Amino acid sequence: xxxxHPNTALYTDHYELTMLQAAxxxxxxxxRSVFEAFARKLPDGRRYGIVAGTGRLLEALPHFRFxxxxxxxxxxxxxxxxxxxxxxxxxxxTGSIHGYAEGEAYFPGSPILxxxxxxxxxxxxETLILSILNHxxxxxxxxxxxxxxxxxxxxxxxxxxxxxxxxxxxxARAAVIAGFDSSSNLEAGRRYGVKTVGTAAHSFTLLHDxxxxxxxxxxxxxxxxxxxxxxTYDVEQGVRNAVAVAGNKLGGVRLDSGDLVxxxxxxxxxxxxxxxxxxxxxxxxxxxxxxIAALASAPVDxxxxxxxxxxxxxxxxxxxxxxxxSREGTDGNFVSVxxxxxxxxxxxxxxxxxxxxxxxxRATAEVVGVxxxxxxxxxxxxxxxxxxxxGTIQESWTGPAAVVRARQRHDASLAELPPSAHxxxxxxxxxxxxxxxxxx
Amino acid sequence: xxxxHPNTALYTDHYELTMLQAAxxxxxxxxRSVFEAFARKLPDGRRYGIVAGTGRLLEALPHFRFxxxxxxxxxxxxxxxxxxxxxxxxxxxTGSIHGYAEGEAYFPGSPILxxxxxxxxxxxxETLILSILNHxxxxxxxxxxxxxxxxxxxxxxxxxxxxxxxxxxxxARAAVIAGFDSSSNLEAGRRYGVKTVGTAAHSFTLLHDxxxxxxxxxxxxxxxxxxxxxxTYDVEQGVRNAVAVAGNKLGGVRLDSGDLVxxxxxxxxxxxxxxxxxxxxxxxxxxxxxxIAALASAPVDxxxxxxxxxxxxxxxxxxxxxxxxSREGTDGNFVSVxxxxxxxxxxxxxxxxxxxxxxxxRATAEVVGVxxxxxxxxxxxxxxxxxxxxGTIQESWTGPAAVVRARQRHDASLAELPPSAHxxxxxxxxxxxxxxxxxx
Numbered sequence: 053x054x055x056x057h058p059n060t061a062l063y064t065d066h067y068e069l070t071m072l073q074a075a076x077x078x079x080x081x082x083x084r085s086v087f088e089a090f091a092r093k094l095p096d097g098r099r100y101g102i103v104a105g106t107g108r109l110l111e112a113l114p115h116f117r118f119x120x121x122x123x124x125x126x127x128x129x130x131x132x133x134x135x136x137x138x139x140x141x142x143x144x145x146t147g148s149i150h151g152y153a154e155g156e157a158y159f160p161g162s163p164i165l166x167x168x169x170x171x172x173x174x175x176x177x178e179t180l181i182l183s184i185l186n187h188x189x190x191x192x193x194x195x196x197x198x199x200x201x202x203x204x205x206x207x208x209x210x211x212x213x214x215x216x217x218x219x220x221x222x223x224a225r226a227a228v229i230a231g232f233d234s235s236s237n238l239e240a241g242r243r244y245g246v247k248t249v250g251t252a253a254h255s256f257t258l259l260h261d262x263x264x265x266x267x268x269x270x271x272x273x274x275x276x277x278x279x280x281x282x283x284t285y286d287v288e289q290g291v292r293n294a295v296a297v298a299g300n301k302l303g304g305v306r307l308d309s310g311d312l313v314x315x316x317x318x319x320x321x322x323x324x325x326x327x328x329x330x331x332x333x334x335x336x337x338x339x340x341x342x343x344i345a346a347l348a349s350a351p352v353d354x355x356x357x358x359x360x361x362x363x364x365x366x367x368x369x370x371x372x373x374x375x376x377x378s379r380e381g382t383d384g385n386f387v388s389v390x391x392x393x394x395x396x397x398x399x400x401x402x403x404x405x406x407x408x409x410x411x412x413x414r415a416t417a418e419v420v421g422v423x424x425x426x427x428x429x430x431x432x433x434x435x436x437x438x439x440x441x442x443g444t445i446q447e448s449w450t451g452p453a454a455v456v457r458a459r460q461r462h463d464a465s466l467a468e469l470p471p472s473a474h475x476x477x478x479x480x481x482x483x484x485x486x487x488x489x490x491x492x
Numbered sequence: 493x494x495x496x497h498p499n500t501a502l503y504t505d506h507y508e509l510t511m512l513q514a515a516x517x518x519x520x521x522x523x524r525s526v527f528e529a530f531a532r533k534l535p536d537g538r539r540y541g542i543v544a545g546t547g548r549l550l551e552a553l554p555h556f557r558f559x560x561x562x563x564x565x566x567x568x569x570x571x572x573x574x575x576x577x578x579x580x581x582x583x584x585x586t587g588s589i590h591g592y593a594e595g596e597a598y599f600p601g602s603p604i605l606x607x608x609x610x611x612x613x614x615x616x617x618e619t620l621i622l623s624i625l626n627h628x629x630x631x632x633x634x635x636x637x638x639x640x641x642x643x644x645x646x647x648x649x650x651x652x653x654x655x656x657x658x659x660x661x662x663x664a665r666a667a668v669i670a671g672f673d674s675s676s677n678l679e680a681g682r683r684y685g686v687k688t689v690g691t692a693a694h695s696f697t698l699l700h701d702x703x704x705x706x707x708x709x710x711x712x713x714x715x716x717x718x719x720x721x722x723x724t725y726d727v728e729q730g731v732r733n734a735v736a737v738a739g740n741k742l743g744g745v746r747l748d749s750g751d752l753v754x755x756x757x758x759x760x761x762x763x764x765x766x767x768x769x770x771x772x773x774x775x776x777x778x779x780x781x782x783x784i785a786a787l788a789s790a791p792v793d794x795x796x797x798x799x800x801x802x803x804x805x806x807x808x809x810x811x812x813x814x815x816x817x818s819r820e821g822t823d824g825n826f827v828s829v830x831x832x833x834x835x836x837x838x839x840x841x842x843x844x845x846x847x848x849x850x851x852x853x854r855a856t857a858e859v860v861g862v863x864x865x866x867x868x869x870x871x872x873x874x875x876x877x878x879x880x881x882x883g884t885i886q887e888s889w890t891g892p893a894a895v896v897r898a899r900q901r902h903d904a905s906l907a908e909l910p911p912s913a914h915x916x917x918x919x920x921x922x923x924x925x926x927x928x929x930x931x932x
Contacts, residue, residue, distance in 0.1 A: 055561075058498060062679035063657040065650065067690030069678070070714055074692070078709030080699055087695070112657075121495075125682040133713075171699050178693075182653035183660055210505065213622035214809040217503040217552075218658035220623055238509070239502035242565040250507030252514070253618075255527070255816035258829040259520055259611050269518030273573075274510055359809060368803040369654040376695035389698040 055243045060112045060180055061122045061140075066131060068176045073136040081139075081172035084380040086402045089151075089165040089185055091158065095193075095367030097478025100469060102196045102462060103164050104226040105188030106154040107454035109181060110445050116180060118143055139172070147173050149440035152405070154454060155192075155229050155461030156435065157469060159418040161485045163403040164189075164372065166436070171379065178374045186372050187219060190364035191226035194341070196462065197365070198357055199231025200474045201344040206233035206354045208249055210336065211362035223362045229458040232361075233354075245452030251306065257284040267297040279304035279334055282319075291319055295326045304332035304353070312337060313350045320351035340365050341476055378402050388422065399487060405435040407468070408486075415468045421488030433468075495683045500552045500620055501562045501580075506571060508616045513576040521579075521612035524820040526842045529591075529605040529625055531598065535633075535807030537918025540909060542636045542902060543604050544666040545628030546594040547894035549621060550885050556620060558583055579612070587613050589880035592845070594894065595632075595669050595901030596875065597909060599858040601925045603843040604629075604812065606876070611819065618814045626812050627659060630804035631666035634781070636902065637805070638797055639671025640914045641784040646673035646794045648689060650776065651802030663802045669898040672801075673794075685892030691746065697724040707737040719744035719774055722759075731759055735766045744772035744793070752777060753790045760791035780805050781916055818842050828862065839927060845875040847908070848926075855908045861928030873908075 075081035094101050118126075118140035127137055147169025158164055165181060167174045199207050209227035212220035212235075224240035234247040241248040252270055260266035267280050276298045282290030282305045294305055305323070307315055312335045323331050335347065336356030344355055364370075377400050381387045388400035401422035408417040409431045419432070428434075439449055448454070466473065473482040515521035534541050558566075558580035567577055587609025598604055605621060607614045639647050649667035652660035652675075664680035674687040681688040692710055700706035707720050716738045722730030722745045734745055745763070747755055752775045763771050775787065776796030784795055804810075818841050821827040828840035841862035848857040849871040859872070868874075879889055888894070906913065913922040 056498075058496075060657070062677075062682055063652070063660065064678050065652055065676040065690055066678055066681075066688040067676060067692055070690055070718075071692050071696045074696065074710045074713035075699065077713035078700070078705075080709065083699060085699065122682070126678075129681060129688070131678065131681075131688065171695075175695065179653050179660075180657060183655060183657040186654050187656040187659070212503070212505055213619050213814075214626050214811070215623060216627040216656060216659040216662055217500070217620060217623040219627070219656040220503065220619075222656055236505040236507060238504050238506055238566075238571065241506075241569060241571075242502055242562070248506040248569070248571065250505055250510055252507055252511050255611075255615065256511045256514065258816045259515065259523060259525065259819055260518070261822060265518075269520065270514045273514035273517035278510075359811070363808040368808045369799055371654075371799070374653075376698045379699055382701060 057111060057115045059117060059119060059122065060115045061118050062125070063180045063183060064176060065179045068178055069126070069132045069136065069140070071175055072139070072172050073132045075171055075175075076136060076139060082170045084386070085169065085171040085174050085376055086378040087167045087174045087178070087374055088163045088377050088403060089181060089372050089374045090161055090163050091370060091372050093160050093371070094481055095371060098193065098367070099473045099475060099479055099482040100157045100159065101189060101370060102192040102230050103152045103154055103156045103158050103185070103189055104192035104229050104458070105184040105222070106151060106165070106439065107450050107458065108188060108222060108225070109184045110439055110450045112180060112184065113145060113440070113445060116145065116177065143173070144443060145169065145173055145177070145440070146443040147440070148438070148442060150436045150438050152435050153437050153458070153461045154449070155458035155465065157465045159481045159483060159485045161399070161420050161487065162418055163405050163420060163436070166402065182372055182374050186370045188222055188226045189370035189372065190367055191223045191362065192230040193370065194365035194367065195227040195230035195232055195361055196466065197341040197476060198344055198361065200466070201341045201476065202355055203348060205352065207231065208233060208354060208356045209235040209237070209361055210356045211358035212237045214359040215362040220362065225455060227361055229455060230462055231459075244455050246455070251279040252281055254281065254284045257281065263290060263293050264297060267294055271298050276301040277303035279306050279332070281306045281308060283307055283309050287315065287319065288322065291322050292326070295323070295328055300327045300331070302328055302331045304334050306334045306336060306356075308336045310337070312352075313347060316347070316350040316352050345476060406432040407435055408432055409468065413468060414470060415483050417483050418485040419488060420485055426488070497551060497555045499557060499559060499562065500555045501558050502565070503620045503623060504616060505619045508618055509566070509572045509576065509580070511615055512579070512612050513572045515611055515615070516576055516579060522610045524826070525609065525611040525614050525816055526818040527607045527614045527618070527814055528603045528817050528843060529621060529812050529814045530601055530603050531810060531812050533600050533811070534921055535811060538633065538807070539913045539915060539919060539922040540597045540599065541629060541810060542632040542670050543592045543594055543596045543598050543625070543629055544632035544669050544898065545624040545662070546591060546605070546879065547890050547898065548628060548662060548665070549624045550879055550890045552620060552624065553585060553880070553885060556585065556617065583613070583616075584883060585609065585613055585617070585880070586883040587880070588878070588882060590876045590878050592875050593877050593898070593901045594889070595898035595905065597905045599921045599923060599925045601839070601860050601927065602858055603845050603860060603876070606842065622812055622814050626810045628662055628666045629810035629812065630807055631663045631802065632670040633810065634805035634807065635667040635670035635672055635801055636906065637781040637916065638784055638801065640906070641781045641916065642795055643788060645792065647671065647784075648673060648794060648796045649675040649677070649801055650796045651798035652677045654799040655802035660802065665895060667801055669895060670902055671899075684895050686895070691719040692721055694721065694724045697721065703730060703733050704737060707734055711738050716741040717743035719746050719772070721746045721748060723747055723749050727755065727759065728762065731762050732766070735763070735768055740767045740771070742768055742771045744774050746774045746776060746796070748776045750777070753787060756787070756790040756792050785916060846872040847875055848872055849908065853908060854910060855923050857923050858925040859928060860925055866928070
């Protein structure tokens with residue numbers, strides 16, 4: 053379905069434009085530069101992270117244009133001078149962008165995105181790039197843990213109401229990339245082809261004169277395959293009412309409160325006793341990956357996950373940074389650069405990145421280095437791919453098709469990791485990042 | 493500056509539309525209903541919350557329209573039937589919305605927003621309302637603690653890169669409502685008149701052949717009043733270079749790493765020794781309200797706050813819920829309703845809300861009740877105001893003017909609270925919520 057992407061030029065920090073102005077004035081804005089986005093560490097004892105947002109970034113990039121409305125604001129408020137305004141009016145991204153495929157696992161130091169362009173062009177994209185990658189990767193990284201904890205049972209994203217209305221759309225997209233089955237978010241369905249699902253809330257039961265009347269209204273309109281919410285009043289009576297109304301064709305019941313483990317057990321027994329052996333049980337009360345894991349032995353058929361998913365389950369941002377790692381010197385040659393402050397050291401220079409695999413195809417290390425890439429020993433997988441080349445966006449990484457592709461990448465990437473990747477308790481990254489010297 | 497608001501109709505959970513369909517089929521969609529948005533509790537031991545997002549909601553409401561693109565998606569995917577599509581095509585909100593003024597303090601059970609409309613009209617707004625209020629109130633609640641901890645020193649919002657690109661705009665707006673001075677986010681400047689600020693990043697220093705060259709480039713273009721980032725290499729040399737380049741007219745230096753308390757001390761002494769007594773010190777390294785409080789005795793002139801602000805400082809969502817509390821019965825009279833599940837009890841019926849003040853104007857309780865409001869004893873402040881009346885939006889609660897108004901409400905509301913509201917450690921809400929019986 054067509055979607056009119058908004059202009060993205062002012063999703064930008066003020067200082068990017070003042071840096072541009074100063075660099076134009078100093079004659080340094082045209083220096084060829086390489087910026088890299090990476091995480092110094094994984095949040096919160098996580099074993100791996102999942103890259104997400106790359107497709108959204110590529111969709112946003114053509115709309116990063118300084119049009120009349122943007123220029124008028126910048127001029128009227130004096131953010132930058134006329135010369136800079138003229139440069140911005142002409143701006144089109146002409147550089148190249150490489151990085152990890154969306155859905156790929158990442159580790160500390162993984163060069164998730166590399167932007168190669170003039171300093172001016174690369175500098176002003178900083179906030180857009182980081183906002184999208186930090187949000188979407190945080191959600192995907194949490195979603196991946198949840199979908200693995202569910203061990204094949206479907207997870208449904210339903211957290212839209214607990215996050216910003218646009219974040220909600222991106223969160224639904226990121227969740228599906230990282231293993232979720234579907235989402236409640238309709239806009240995610242429209243933009244990205246995400247499958248949307250939903251049935252009814254407590255308010256629907258309360259609207260009607262009795263629970264039976266509400267169930268009758270729902271099944272009459274949505275069919276017997278619908279899921280009925282049975283915990284508005286008394287759960288046992290709710291299940292009995294649901295079966296009385298819908299018979300053994302009832303699609304499902306939803307539990308949204310209480311001790312879900314024991315409740316799912318006896319609700320399953322009750323349903324079976326009533327002859328509803330194929331009626332599914334869906335649970336939806338404040339689930340996170342730990343609660344999902346705790347429900348593994350309970351007869352649950354689907355998990356609805358809200359707050360915890362859209363807030364990254366304790367890590368609402370991926371903490372990615374965007375750093376200048378190399379730039380052209382006065383002699384025209386590239387110079388590796390790195391900030392020297394001791395507590396925030398960065399490795400200078402443009403990186404290559406490989407996932408080292410053993411002979412059985414199991415990942416053993418993330419190899420990140422500067423300079424010439426080592427010869428492939430047959431078991432390495434190259435991680436960097438091309439998204440933008442000389443300003444031309446590879447459209448295959450955008451739109452609904454990119455979501456399907458990213459999901460495949462996610463599943464394949466996780467299949468490669470050691471089984472301990474799926475441990476939920478805090479720990480070290482499941483494979484080490486090995487930084488190779490430039491002079492190998 | 494004009495801003496083209498996007499269509500908001502599909503910022504909606506699937507089940508709202510299927511409930512609408514079922515209610516249309518059952519003849520209950522037209523029942524007059526009252527929904528309320530409220531928090532069952534404050535996050536994380538907070539003493540108070542701050543309402544934010546109301547203005548954004550009122551701006552979004554006229555764009556909640558099911559136009560061709562939305563209807564085509566809903567029809568093609570079969571989310572709802574043709575009758576429901578026809579109802580949606582004609583949808584205009586014709587109800588009324590009351591609630592707490594934006595910027596107001598709130599407590600558990602405060603009826604922050606009340607929507608009075610047919611069930612159908614009120615039901616389909618659930619996600620839009622909650623997404624906006626939950627995000628913006630979470631940010632404002634965190635921002636308020638930070639701005640109070642800063643004790644009058646300016647706080648600058650600079651977290652755009654650590655949250656979704658649209659959340660970033662809303663976060664800047666919410667931060668300014670709750671006491672922040674300005675933001676780095678340019679789009680927030682354009683849409684809401686938020687003051688934007690910014691200078692330079694480490695990459696700007698690294699782009700140049702030396703720190704001195706970078707400082708010369710920046711001051712030549714942005715003037716001596718700019719702030720120079722002095723910690724790319726060695727902080728002491730950075731300060732000396734900054735003063736050598738800019739002299740004693742230098743506006744400020746920014747510290748972005750290290751032990752900020754001791755660093756600010758000796759940087760202040762060094763600046764003073766060099767004659768730069770009016771050069772300001774700004775600090776920006778992973779600050780939250782606790783770090784800000786710890787810097788109270790340090791010679792810091794401004795705080796730049798990023799990640800912690802935009803992620804709600806540990807509470808990224810306000811946890812507001814939207815519940816049907818009253819609806820028309822078959823006899824045309826209103827019936828109070830409440831979900832009976834014991835662990836999630838809600839008080840049925842439409843609420844009034846007062847802030848009880850003592851004779852000195854100090855808040856002593858949040859009084860929330862159902863039915864007739866008690867006679868004012870002269871010290872109560874009514875908290876509910878009218879935002880939408882019979883479908884007509886009160887425009888004075890929207891746009892840049894609403895941000896200014898909300899900031900005033902925030903400051904006045906906090907001035908009323910007991911001083912212990914400003915304690916940062918975990919505790920109970922600073923005033924109790926008293927629920928009054930309906931039969932008083």
